[in-house]
Amino acid sequence: MHSAARATGPHRTTPLRIAIIGGGILGTAHADEAIRRGHTVVQFEREPEARGATVRNFGLVWVSGRADHELDAALRSRQLWADLSRRVPGIGFRAAGSMTLLRSPEEVAVAEDMVARPDADARGFALLDPDAVRAVNPALRGKFLAGLHCTRDGAVESRVALPAIRRHLEASGRYTFHACAEIREVATTGLGVRLRDDHDRTLGADLVIVCPGAALGGLARDLAGELPLRRVRLQMMQTAPLGEVLSTAIADGDSLRYYPAFAGTALDALRAAQPQEPTAAEHRMQLLCVQRLHGGLTIGDTHEYDEPFDFDVDEAPYRHLTEVAQGFLGRDLPPVVKRWAGVYSQCLDPALLVHRARPAEGIWVVAGPGGRGMTLGPALAEQTADQLGL
Template identity: 35%
Template sequence: MTVNRADTAVVGGGIVGLAHALAAARRGDRVVLFERDDFAVGASIRNFGMIWAVGQQRGEIYERALRTREIWLDIAAKSGLWAAPTGSLHLAHHPDEVAVLEEFLAITPPARERGARMITPDETRDRSATARTDGLLAAMWSPTELNVDPRLAIPAVARYLVAEYGVDIRFGTTVRGIDLPEVSTTEGEWHADRVYVCSGNDFATLYPEVFARSGLVRCKLQMMRTGAQPAGWQLGPMLCGGLTLLHYAAFDDCVSKAALAARLGDELPFHREHGVHVLLSQTADGRLTIGDSHAYAKTLHPFESEEINEAVVDYLGTFAQLPNPAITERWSGYYPSLRDGRTELVTEPQPGVTVVNGVGGAGMTLSFGLAEEIIGR
């Protein structure tokens, strides 16, 4: 029986797996990547395409996001992948939103050093024709956010790995078991020195006992997309409003956040109950991605709520006005999430095997930097 060989095997063809394949290949390893589906269909293609450094925890996680941004831009320059350095605008239509943003900047020198600052409604209008400036008090401009198109970016990264580094990517191949050096797959046996299991929402195929005690739960979110906007219209900076200040860890230490949470809890109880915060990004062909909601459990029902979708669209209308708001696509996404403040799950169930999971909704923002850290250990 023929046994194939690699220095490093990666399980999972989403962004976490691709990032580990890249880091290993850059180290000089012969790399094989196994993806059970014929192409990536999970959370890595069901997101906004936002490389969202500004929302990440201060310190090493924020720096990891910036390093990930650098790698995205490097891949884009070498492969032609669409990556727009649009930056972002946090729009504040209420005094308590202004207070959180001002406090964030006051306690976050690294963000200020990289250009984040408060701007006036007139300056906001100059940067974004989409932002609603009626009633706008101020906005926080951040230049570090990068917009990619996830449905194009994930396959583009896979092609780049093959062309640039000779990574052997095996789509439609399930890894059935690992007992190093043996890796058993549905397309035969492999020998590898080390394996990175980046299986995303699949907790059952490999090391289910690891996931059972990990604290991971699944997050279900609802998202939407418009058709292409007219006449080549461009969104410019990606946009969000006050609800987003309650979602991202970057704002957790802001004392002023309590007053904002209290007001929004009173005014928007449905949004808060369903974890709704609203972001707006664009795709390479001009469509707009809108979302999202968040529900957490080990098992989640598969049905979408149109009431949630309506809540998302209604809130979007409080801070953005779109040329053509007609929705052409709706979908649910699922990703593993750690609810205790950890930003990732990294564990070794056996010598030479590393499980990497639990990056939550920040996979596009953190995975390249995280993979470099893990591969370099």
Template identity: 30%
Template sequence: MSTQPHTAIIGAGIVGLAHAWAAARAGHRVTVFERSDKARGASVRNFGMCWPIGQAPEYFAAALRSRELWQEFVRESGAYSRPTGSVHVVEHEDEASVLEEFAKAAPDLGYQVELLTRAQVEESCPGVRRGVARAGLLSRTEINVDPRQALALLPAFLGEKHGVAFHWRTAVTQVREGKLVTASGETHTFDEAFVCSGHDFETLFPEILAASPLRPCKLQMLRTVPQPKGWNLGPMLASGLSLRQYGNFSICPSLSEVKARVAWDMPELDRYGIHVMASQDRFGAIVLGDSHEYGDHIEIFDKAEIDELMLRELRKLFDFPDWTIAERWHGIYAKHYDGPEFRVQALPGVQIATGTSGSGMTMSFGLADRFFAKREATV
């Protein structure tokens, strides 16, 4: 009789698939249950950025481990990937001060970055408008993937390479110790389960999630038509507004000046949590965003005002051959205010794992790997 532990994963978004992969590498027999026919949530509604540069120092190593695992997946699956790196492009003096402060502290924290002059930004970033950049911060650790393609290929990769089984169109309605029940009334047993159901706080363990520091966060995004004649964006781009969004810059004294100026001059950006970034997909289109609305402020209807504000700020710094918008959408993820991971034991042998706070593509592989590695080390 096999002693191989059986692990159930509830949710086939990036967090669930990351845990499935980590459990399989640890020698578990893994079964994934997903209510839809494929991943349809936040995991496919993002920039496709593996973005280590944006992570706070205590999570940077896990982000780099995610990067290694993305590279492994790409090699073995043939998925699209571009190791583009990234450039934060800034136009204000206080933003340039933040970049200088971060670049000075970065080596001691493990980051490898390089300050760029305006001329260097314009030389290395075809997507930056000429004559407006004050400075830039180059990081080479970022990878661009296609989230729609990656989430479509990951299940086949896990099935073929690691024997992971999938139950699609199977909603799990109850999880008990050692047993789960689906909407059709079927019962499945397990040794361990991970509930990775994103921003669904109502179906499983609602009392735990209601008392948690998690809140839903809605973002709006856009995609241009494919750019003409094979035009290449170069590095993925972020603006000075993004300094307000990412934990790595919280160590910089000048960040408070940036936040105060934006709040005073452009309160509409704070109202909707707008910062602007750009990446290029495998078809040559530019993915643009994004915004942040939380909790009770979330509505099912998207706001044209948010799209217009994002485009206003994007056009200040960036320039693409064709700005025609082909797609508009929104996503909702679970925001955790104390880091990129919410993990709690709901029952013996049952863990809730969610709350990657918009960093799922960057952090999920590394966090799941770290969890299983730590546990194996204590056995």
């Protein structure tokens, strides 16, 4: 088995027949990249629509917290999302930025460390006092000492973006989407690759890209064996419309503990001096909050790593998130109208952005971006296409 992540040569001039298995953000981003490069794509999704982590997320394009080795890809992906929004306005991309709200001197010290680093401008960081925070985001009328503003962060409408992208791809005349179609067999032949789905339809392709999301058994395991990935479960919720504009996404100081960009002596001091609130520590929590175009707030999240995962959701994390969000807003939240859990897959090697495996000639498995799927999806697809010389 081969795994790599670097370009192998110039782009191919002869169009290929490419089959993409998986209708989530990675599969759809790979489809868009292949169509833009002149190839023909057939995409398969076993559900009527993607129903995994692709839609059970914030829709955030989150540059601010990325580690050094992720930053270039995150910035490139944000550019690709902006480019895609010009082609497909229906994805709802907006370059709204984010505000990480800081409630203790130790959290402020981590932010001060970040804005003093050489890459602070590349990340779009500025440390603001409360009045400056409210000038950027007037909905934040609660209590905090400062805000770490990041102008590079953005958001898309995760539940409507993929159908909008597919409609755009269909207009090319070189794209077909098969919903409710589970691929049962993928095998190399003398003429390329042969696929068979659960409707007993067969298809020939020159290249197959499998993007299984968190479904690491079944076809993905048959093709590539046990992948070096783990699965992560999270809980989130959605409110009714806020009734005012939340002009940036917001995060709390617990996000400093979670995102790798903030590692350093200041974060070590924060951890030593300020333990997390017990519920947040138990559920490995941070507050992230983004306003959807319909006005409601998507709020999360938790992190659970030990399988088997519970099939129900715990109420304590929702109470904690509600209290923190209300403290920043200085008002009660609108009623919560939806609660859900989601599962994504994550590379065990933190140095990898995604795991790429080639179990056979003409067959690739691309999986495990972790919670970075929406952030990095377009850039990862571009990297795959470069690596394969598409």
